[in-house]
Structure formats: structure tokens, C-alpha cells
Amino acid sequence: MGFDIRLPIGLMFSVFGLLISGYGIATRGDQMYALHSLGIDINMWWGLAMLIFGATMLLLARQGRSAK
Amino acid sequence: MIHPHPGWIDYAVIGIYFMFVLGIGVVLKKYMKTSADFFLSGRSIPAWITGLAFLSANLGAQEVIGMGASGAKYGIMTSHFYWVGAIPAMVFVGLFMMPFYYGSRARSVPEYLKLRFDEKTRGLNAISFAVMTVFSSGVSMYAMGKLLQLLLGWNFNAAIIVSALIVLAYTFLGGLTSAIYNEVLQFFLIVIGFIPLVFLGLKDVGGWTGLKARLGNDAMVHSWKYLGSPNSNPMGVEWFGMLMGLGFVLSFGYWCTDFLVVQRAMAADSMTSARRTPLIAAFPKMLFPFLVILPGMIAGVVSAATMSGKTNATAASAIVSQSAASDGITLDGGKGIIPPKLDEHGRPEMKDGNAVLDYDLATPMMLVRYFPSGLLGLGLCALMASFMSGMAGNTTAFNSVWTYDIYQGYINKTASDEHYLWMGRAATVFGLVVSVAAAYIAREFNNIMDVLQLVFAFVNAPLFATFLLGMFWKRATGHGAFCGLLSGTCAAALHHGLTLPTGSVPGVKGAFLGTVLHYYPSEMAQNFWTAICAWTTCFTVTILISLLTKPRAEAELKGLVYSLTDRPKDEAIEWYQKPVVLAVVVLTALLALNFIFW
Numbered sequence: 112m113g114f115d116i117r118l119p120i121g122l123m124f125s126v127f128g129l130l131i132s133g134y135g136i137a138t139r140g141d142q143m144y145a146l147h148s149l150g151i152d153i154n155m156w157w158g159l160a161m162l163i164f165g166a167t168m169l170l171l172a173r174q175g176r177s178a179k
Numbered sequence: 180m181i182h183p184h185p186g187w188i189d190y191a192v193i194g195i196y197f198m199f200v201l202g203i204g205v206v207l208k209k210y211m212k213t214s215a216d217f218f219l220s221g222r223s224i225p226a227w228i229t230g231l232a233f234l235s236a237n238l239g240a241q242e243v244i245g246m247g248a249s250g251a252k253y254g255i256m257t258s259h260f261y262w263v264g265a266i267p268a269m270v271f272v273g274l275f276m277m278p279f280y281y282g283s284r285a286r287s288v289p290e291y292l293k294l295r296f297d298e299k300t301r302g303l304n305a306i307s308f309a310v311m312t313v314f315s316s317g318v319s320m321y322a323m324g325k326l327l328q329l330l331l332g333w334n335f336n337a338a339i340i341v342s343a344l345i346v347l348a349y350t351f352l353g354g355l356t357s358a359i360y361n362e363v364l365q366f367f368l369i370v371i372g373f374i375p376l377v378f379l380g381l382k383d384v385g386g387w388t389g390l391k392a393r394l395g396n397d398a399m400v401h402s403w404k405y406l407g408s409p410n411s412n413p414m415g416v417e418w419f420g421m422l423m424g425l426g427f428v429l430s431f432g433y434w435c436t437d438f439l440v441v442q443r444a445m446a447a448d449s450m451t452s453a454r455r456t457p458l459i460a461a462f463p464k465m466l467f468p469f470l471v472i473l474p475g476m477i478a479g480v481v482s483a484a485t486m487s488g489k490t491n492a493t494a495a496s497a498i499v500s501q502s503a504a505s506d507g508i509t510l511d512g513g514k515g516i517i518p519p520k521l522d523e524h525g526r527p528e529m530k531d532g533n534a535v536l537d538y539d540l541a542t543p544m545m546l547v548r549y550f551p552s553g554l555l556g557l558g559l560c561a562l563m564a565s566f567m568s569g570m571a572g573n574t575t576a577f578n579s580v581w582t583y584d585i586y587q588g589y590i591n592k593t594a595s596d597e598h599y600l601w602m603g604r605a606a607t608v609f610g611l612v613v614s615v616a617a618a619y620i621a622r623e624f625n626n627i628m629d630v631l632q633l634v635f636a637f638v639n640a641p642l643f644a645t646f647l648l649g650m651f652w653k654r655a656t657g658h659g660a661f662c663g664l665l666s667g668t669c670a671a672a673l674h675h676g677l678t679l680p681t682g683s684v685p686g687v688k689g690a691f692l693g694t695v696l697h698y699y700p701s702e703m704a705q706n707f708w709t710a711i712c713a714w715t716t717c718f719t720v721t722i723l724i725s726l727l728t729k730p731r732a733e734a735e736l737k738g739l740v741y742s743l744t745d746r747p748k749d750e751a752i753e754w755y756q757k758p759v760v761l762a763v764v765v766l767t768a769l770l771a772l773n774f775i776f777w
Contacts, residue, residue: 114206114207116360116363116364119199119203119360119364120364123199123364124367124371126195130192131553131554131557135553143551143552144551147551148379148554149379151379153375153550153551153554154553157375157554157557
């Protein structure tokens with residue numbers, strides 16, 4: 112199959128990561144974190160985690176392509 | 180009241196997810212040239228992808244919502260549905276059955292039955308399977324529409340139509356490959372969406388120790404300790420019924436014979452990959468209880484407002500009690516953040532003086548409780564992904580069985596490959612249209628769906644006996660298999676019709692034949708014994724009739740029966756990638772998990 116699934120996965124989670132961590136940084140200290148997520152800026156932290164995951168997937172996809 | 184208001188960011192996340200799902204279908208369209216590409220992904224997919232898809236196709240709403248609900252009701256015992264009810268069967272299908280499915284070059288499970296037995300056995304299986312997949316897809320659609328309506332106030336019709344159209348678009352364009360690719364995407368989405376939920380929930384209750392203390396019921400935190408007698412555990416089952424009914428008959432019947440999951444392995448790029456598919460799936464499957472059961476357990480013991488001191492009192496009351504005009508969910512009379520079930524007049528349903536809880540809302544309520552705007556979008560995506568992967572799995576399995584086993588088998592045997600590819604796409608549309616109709620039937624006539632699901636359970640229960648004898652006993656004949664299946668189904672109906680769980684009214688729950696021969700302590704116990712009964716009958720009848728009828732020539736059975744097939748040889752792969760090694764690792768880890776949570 113000529114289409115590497117890691118590409119869309121990596122892309123989607125990178126976009127999610129950027130969007131959600133960016134939103135988390137912009138809304139830092141907002142009341143909603145106290146209300147919902149025990150005072151943790153979960154958007155920022157989990158957004159960053161998703162960004163790392165997405166970037167890793169993209170990297171793997173790239174390695175897979177150059178291996179061929 | 181809790182009434183979540185997704186913000187623009189949440190809708191943006193959902194929108195991006197939909198774009199990716201559709202994009203995968205569009206990109207894959209150009210690879211769909213033959214019917215084998217469409218139905219079998221050209222048998223070209225690596226094992227890790229088919230493995231995750233194998234897991235994800237089954238990861239429908241039933242799992243994410245249902246296992247959370249069961250966690251809230253029964254606690255960690257729910258993990259039996261994984262550790263007893265899935266992993267052993269997944270190891271078995273990978274090691275022992277895949278060589279026949281993949282090696283016989285059958286394109287579907289019913290087609291294997293035709294090769295091994297005869298036309299009528301295949302027809303029986305193909306038709307019942309096709310009807311079942313379409314209806315279960317409809318039931319899952321209905322569940323999703325209802326949930327999104329209740330939780331977010333979304334329009335029921337819109338939720339159903341939009342999700343059906345999206346699934347239709349990507350399966351229509353890219354066939355099985357598209358379904359598999361999206362299942363992998365959905366797998367990661369569900370895992371990544373649920374990890375922060377479990378983290379925040381556990382942190383709030385003070386970790387596993389804190390959760391145990393708050394549950395205050397030792398039976399909720401042990402999987403085996405209280406299985407000695409049905410009266411001492413919340414499920415009302417005993418270890419024998421659990422092991423034989425769930426662990427053997429139901430679990431092997433599902434994981435080893437259901438085309439929905441087996442189809443993923445059939446798309447693998449080699450025999451070794453096909454065998455590794457369920458084994459690779461077993462690793463994450465084993466850990467899923469922590470992702471889907473824990474949120475349900477936590478939901479029963481937390482309150483709607485954050486308890487850790489940082490909470491601002493007015494803010495807390497804002498999320499708990501909104502204005503009376505709001506159509507949010509009321510928690511009055513509920514337990515933790517699990518709301519009571521409402522009857523059609525919006526009043527809590529009562530039983531024995533207590534409100535009946537709507538356990539299906541346990542996990543969704545956790546999402547709106549712990550996720551702020553932003554992550555809420557991700558959580559909702561994970562929820563929708565689980566619904567859609569279940570739907571897509573059913574759709575792709577349906578269109579293959581319809582096209583290969585019913586249309587090509589009985590209606591038009593000699594058309595061109597192009598025609599079958601076209602038929603596959605037409606069946607995709609048709610299947611989804613019928614599913615949508617089924618979703619509306621489920622909404623209007625809840626009882627019809629209960630009856631149908633009961634009938635499906637009767638049909639499925641004996642299946643594994645047929646496959647077991649077919650694959651491992653060369654003397655088994657077509658007449659034997661067919662009579663075995665029919666009598667097994669009848670035995671299931673008979674058993675169900677003559678027994679009743681204590682406290683239930685005769686009808687769909689049992690005893691519809693008028694007399695009650697035996698009372699079971701719970702519905703689950705009754706289901707397990709119905710399955711045991713059906714399996715044993717099918718097994719015995721198949722053997723008896725087979726011995727009375729003429730066996731097939733051994734030469735015809737080569738590649739279809741264990742004793743007449745060469746052992747599969749693994750291609751040149753590293754030792755740690757070999758199916759047997761994976762199986763040993765899986766089973767060791769499984770024992771360890773059972774030991775830790777015994």
C-alpha cells in the first residue's frame with residue numbers, strides 16, 4: 112500500500128497539539144481549569160504531549176519513506 | 180444540573196477530525212481498482228495496522244460506554260470481559276485458526292464454511308451475519324444519537340445523519356483499507372482522549388487507594404475473590420459460568436468466528452502477519468480496562484464540583500446547578516455524577532424505593548465533568564470515533580458478505596470483477612440506509628430491538644462448536660454442521676424460554692415458554708448458561724450427524740483441517756516477532772494482571 116497511515120495520524124495529532132496547547136497557554140489561569148481539571152492547565156500539558164506524539168509519527172513516516 | 184457548553188475550540192477539534200477521516204477516504208480512492216482491493220485491501224497491510232484495526236473494529240460504543248457502565252455497576256470484575264472474555268480467544272485465533280482462514284484464501288468467514296462444509300452451512304451463516312451487522316450498526320447509531328442529544332442538546336436526526344454520511348463517504352471511497360486506516364486513527368484518538376480522563380479522575384479521588392476507600396465495597400475492586408458463589412458478587416455469577424460461558428463459548432464464538440474482526444486479519448500482507456494480527460491486538464486490549472472501566476468506577480464516587488480546596492464556591496455552583504430552565508442533566512437522586520434514568524415524563528424511574536441509575540451516562544458524564552473546553556472537543560471526538568469505527572466495521576463486513584457470499588453466491592455468479600466492485604459500493608450505501616432505518620426502529624420500538632438482539636444471541640452461541648469441529652476434526656460433515664447449528668440455536672431459545680433471572684418478568688428476559696424450570700441469580704448468569712447450553716448441543720449434534728453421514732474425501736480438505744494441513748512456517752522475521760513468542764508474552768502478562776487484581 113503506497114499510502115503511509117502514520118502520515119495522517121502524525122499530521123492530525125500535530126494539529127490537535129498545536130491548537131489545544133496554544134489554547135491552553137492563552138487561557139492559562141482561567142476559572143474553567145479550577146472547575147473541571149483540578150486547577151491543572153490540562154489543555155496546555157496534554158496539547159504538548161499530543162504534539163510530541165504527532166511529531167514522532169511524522170518522523171517515523173519520513174524514515175519509512177527514505178528507507179524504501 | 181450539569182450542562183456542558185462546548186466552545187468554538189471544541190467544534191474546531193471535531194471539525195478537523197472529520198476532515199482527516201474523510202481525507203483518508205479520498206486519498207485511498209485511487210488505490211481501489213479491483214474488488215480484492217475494496218474488500219480485502221489487496222491483502223497488503225502490515226501486521227501492526229491490521230492488529231490495531233482488529234482491536235478498534237470491536238471498540239464500538241458498546242465498549243466505551245457499556246464497559247464504563249459496567250464498571251460503575253460491578254467494578255473491576257468488568258475486566259473479565261477482557262482478561263477472560265477476549266485475550267485467550269484472541270491468542271487462540273491467531274495461533275490455531277488463522278492458518279485456515281488466511282491459508283484457504285477464503286474471502287470471508289462464510290466462504291470458509293462453504294469450502295469446509297457445504298453451501299447451506301455457508302448460506303445460514305452469511306444471511307444471519309448480514310442481517311445482524313446491519314442491525315447492530317443501527318443500534319449503535321441510535322445509542323450515539325440519544326447520547327449526543329442528552330449530553331449536548333444536539334439534534335438526534337442531525338447526529339445520526341451526519342455520522343452515517345461520514346462513515347458512508349469513507350467506506351464508499353476507500354473500502355476496507357479506508358475503514359482499517361480510520362480504525363487505527365480512531366484507536367489512537369480513543370487512547371489519547373481517555374488517558375487524561377483517567378489521570379484527572381484518579382487524581383481527584385486520591386489514586387487507586389483512594390478509589391478503593393471511596394467505593395467502600397471490597398467486591399468492586401477484586402476480579403476473582405468473590406466469584407466463589409453468585410450471591411457474594413455484584414454480577415451474580417459464579418466462576419464456572421464465567422469461565423465456560425464467557426471465557427469459552429461466548430468469547431471464542433465472537434473473536435474466532437465473527438467476520439467483523441477476522442476480516443481485518445484477512446487483509447494482512449502475509450500468513451505470519453495474519454497470525455500476528457490478533458496477538459498484536461491483545462497487548463492494548465489487555466490494558467483497556469484501565470482506560471474504559473476506571474472512568475465508570477470513578478463516576479460513581481465523585482461529586483459534580485471539584486473537592487480539592489482550590490475551587491471557588493460560586494464557580495462550583497455554576498457548573499452544578501444551572502438555571503431551572505436549562506435542559507441539562509439533573510443529578511438529583513443519582514450516585515456520584517451518574518444521573519438517574521428518566522421515564523418519558525422526565526421523572527426519575529424508581530425501583531424498590533431507589534432511583535434507577537442511567538449507568539450508560541457514567542463515562543460521558545466523566546468527560547464533561549473533568550474536561551475543560553479544548554480537551555472536551557478531543558474527548559467528544561474519542562466518543563464519536565468509537566461509534567463510527569463500530570459502524571464502519573459493520574458496514575465493511577456487511578458489504579463483503581453480501582457481495583461475495585450472497586450476491587455472487589446465489590444471485591449473480593459470473594459477473595465481471597468491476598461489477599462486484601460496483602456491487603460492494605452499492606451494498607455500502609444500502610447497508611447504511613438500512614442501519615439508519617434500524618436506528619429509528621430502535622428509537623420507536625425498543626422492544627423489537629431487544630427481541631432481535633436475543634435472536635442474534637441464539638444464532639451466535641453455537642457457532643464456535645461448528646468451527647472447532649470443522650477445523651480440528653476431519654470427519655465433521657456439512658450435514659452435521661448445519662444440523663448442529665440449527666439445534667444449537669433451538670437449544671439456546673429453549674433454555675432461555677424456560678429460565679428466568681430472579682426478579683424479572685417473563686418475556687424478553689426469559690420464560691417466554693410459560694414455565695420456569697430454573698431461576699438464575701442474574702441476567703448475566705442466565706446468558707452465560709444459555710451459551711453453554713447452545714454450544715454443548717451444537718457440539719454433540721454435529722458429531723452424531725457427522726458420524727451418520729458420508730465424510731468428504733481427505734484430498735478436498737487439505738488446507739482446511741488441522742490434521743491435513745502443513746504447519747505454517749514463519750517467514751524470516753526476528754524471533755521476538757514470531758506468533759508463538761508473542762502468544763507466550765501475552766499469556767504471561769495476562770496471568771500477572773489477574774494475579775494483581777484477583
